[in-house]
Amino acid sequence: MHVPDGFIDAPVSAAAGVVAAAAVAVSLRGARRELAATGPGAGTGAERTAPLAGLVAAFIFAVQMLNFPVAAGTSGHLLGGALAAILVGPYTGVLCVSVVLLMQGVLFADGGLTALGVNISDMAVITTAVAYAVFRLLVRVLPRTRRSVAVASFTAALLSVPAAAVCFTAFYALGGTTDVALGKVFTAMVGVHVLIGLGEAVITALTVGAVLAVRPDLVYGARGLTRPLELRTSPLAADDAPAAAPAAPAPAPAAPRRSPRRLWLAGLAAALVCAGGLSYYASSSPDGLEKVAHDKGLDTRTEEHATADSPLADYSVKDIANRRLAGGLAGVIGVAATLAAGTGVFVVLRRRKAAADTPAPAADTPAEQH
Amino acid sequence: MGAGHAHKLYRDGRSPVHALPAHCKIAAVFCFVLVVVATPRTAAWAFALYAGLLAAVAAAARVPAGFLLKRLLIEVPFVAFAVLMPFVAEGPRTHLLGLDLSVSGLWGAWNVLAKGTLGVAASVLLAATTELRQLLLGLERLRIPPLLVQIASFMIRYGDVLTDELRRMRIARLSRGFEARGVRHWGVLAKSAGALFIRSYERGERVHLAMVSRGYTGTMPLTDTATATRTHWTRAAALPLAALAVCLLGWIL
Structure with a gap:
């Protein structure tokens, strides 16, 4: 270039x-x-x-x-x-x-x-x-x-x-x-x-x-x-000097675990805002592919999509007159449906995995919890 | 610098062009290219005159035409782009040899090809007649920040070293039966690139320590104080001034 x-x-x-x-x-x-x-004696x-x-x-x-x-x-x-x-x-x-x-x-x-x-x-x-x-x-x-x-x-x-x-x-x-x-x-x-x-x-x-x-x-x-190096002593040594352990500088807590629930909720909120509110401002003109197809006459032979007269066709709810409400509602319903389908697949997969893991020793299960 | 350090683009010689100080030459080439870019594209004869001027400089520098033409090949990717232009541009169209071409696209292709080729030829002449070290010193004299020039000189000095390192890694891979054939082998190549980064960064640290132990404080001592005289500047200015005259004629006519 x-x-x-x-x-x-x-x-x-x-x-x-x-x-x-x-x-x-x-x-x-x-x-x-x-x-x-970064080391000692570092210059400018x-x-x-x-x-x-x-x-x-x-x-x-x-x-x-x-x-x-x-x-x-x-x-x-x-x-x-x-x-x-x-x-x-x-x-x-x-x-x-x-x-x-x-x-x-x-x-x-x-x-x-x-x-x-x-x-x-x-x-x-x-x-x-x-x-x-x-x-x-x-x-x-x-x-x-x-x-x-x-x-x-x-x-x-x-x-x-x-x-x-x-x-x-x-x-x-x-x-x-x-x-x-x-x-x-x-x-x-x-x-x-x-x-x-x-x-x-x-x-x-x-x-x-x-x-x-x-x-x-x-x-x-x-x-x-990179985590700072952690000093590990053997349990025997720890028993010998129980007072030394608290005196040692507490290792920086490991990177805080972000709970997936918070991420999940934030993502859901963002999707709902986009679908419900922002979709009103989206362009209603056909997208690039549709437009090219239209201009070049490619779409004259395409048949209407099988769901074209479904209640949610063209991203708006059918019987609601207000355009803003209709578009927003369709978006929210779409997000909900997508979410339900995605979560369903995920839940099924996790169940199957859990079923496969059951013979595994119980010590492994805490790792699976989150 | 010995012969081993001369870059491949440089042609040793003793000509009036070689003798000019580097910063005069850089300034002259830059002004020349600027003038060429500012010329209206409809004045086709002006570009022929520019090419004539460059040919005169090449003759004065005793750079053979074959060398110059071979180095012009770097432009090829953009030639392909320029060839495409008459087909995709807008505006009134014309028929040539049975092809449907856009008039403004043809002018655009001509514009890019002519100006691009002249620019490449001018820089090739500059690189062919100026030693690398002189080129860097010339940049420094033209008030490019010294730190930038130092970085550039380190890059030039160690570019060959690192390229060699890359070549050795390639030979090592080949001798172990590895041959990169497709996307599946990118992992191995990327590991080579990572290893090269680590080696070059560590080499940089070693170079820095070696320099500090020899008294380096962040600036390079200036060893030669060759300054350009008025004669040098006048000689160097001959090319852009002639080009400027052609350019003005092109705007007037």
Whole structure:
């Protein structure tokens, strides 16, 4: 996605250059903080920034050469924005990807010199910022396990690549030099980049997992997740010195268990609000697929859906006149039905699992309770 | 720096272009590309003149045409995009060789191709006539923050080291009978990428300690104080000024 010269006109390129310069200046300051040593005798971090950020930039540069075969001879490679944000922090990530882009532009003529601002804004700044925001949010919401870090990095990388495509489309809308309709550019860019994002997401999650398995302390995004080492003494020793145990600093309580009930209730409330209240404001025009089908005359032969005259057809309740009430009620009923079906499946599955587990020793059952 | 450190894009030589200070050249190339981008796309002859100017610079720098053309291949992905443009753009349409093409799409494709190619050619000439270290020093003299330049220089210095490390890992995988054929093998490749990250981060820590033990405090000492004279600037400015004249003509005519 390296934008060449001449694709975006001069004023917008200049504006993007200013934005990119400001972002790089901010991240130069932030990177010092992120790379500061955490151990005893840590300095301000200013003198650690250059070698560490430089090596991380070299890492991104090298890892872009690692080819991941997809199928039938095609292969893709990592873009690295999300990976850098999660591994070394957002500011250092922006900085490293920007340096890689700068060097690619100046040395390898990959991406135009005047388009450098556009390239840095969408590929370094937006990718990294979106990835890190999504990652932090998910890590905060999900339980504190290694698996949820993997899930969070997957989602972060998945969203970061189309976000860059959206940003590129915005630049195109402001200063594109060609006449391709905005909608087409948007669809093509976002469509292609959702696919690229899928690959990026899988690779990023696997790579973060690999680093996390060996050096969890190096993963910036997972810094709060490592538990402090716990001192365990044998029961005999504990009997000998019962007074010593309370005197020892109480280990930080393990990550508070979030009860699934609260999550479940919050999700239910959100779904009901969306379905009941917000659905009134949703567009009543046909969605993309329906519209394309209509425009191209594809839908002339489609038959009406079998449930088209059901009481809930087209997302509104049949015999209620008020549109707002009808739509909202249909939404609420839909949520309830979906929930009932989902819960039913879940309950059946759990029962079956519990039945299979009954011969297991009773000591296992507490773990099953939540 | 010895020959081992010269990057592959650089062509050693003794020409007036090689002799110019790096920051003059960077500024000249940047202004040239800016002028090219600002040229109206209907002035096709202006782009021919720009190409002529670049050819003159290449001749002065004794960069062979084959070298230049081979390096232009980096543009190919965007050529594919440009070829697609006449088919998808809006506006009045024309028939050419039995194909239904959009007029504005054709102009757009021409615009991107011409300006993109000229930009790539200019940067290729810059990289071919300027040593890497000089290029970085030139960036620093152009008031790019020194920290950024240091990061870039570390990236360039260790880029080859890490690429080699990646190559060794690949050979190790191959010699154990592993061959990545599809999505199922991504796990192994991702583990390599993770290992590479850990190795490069730890190498960074070692490099930092080695530098601190030699008295590094966060800034690099500036060893050479070669400054550009007025003659250098005038020579370097010849290219963008000529381009500017062409561009103004393009707007007037």
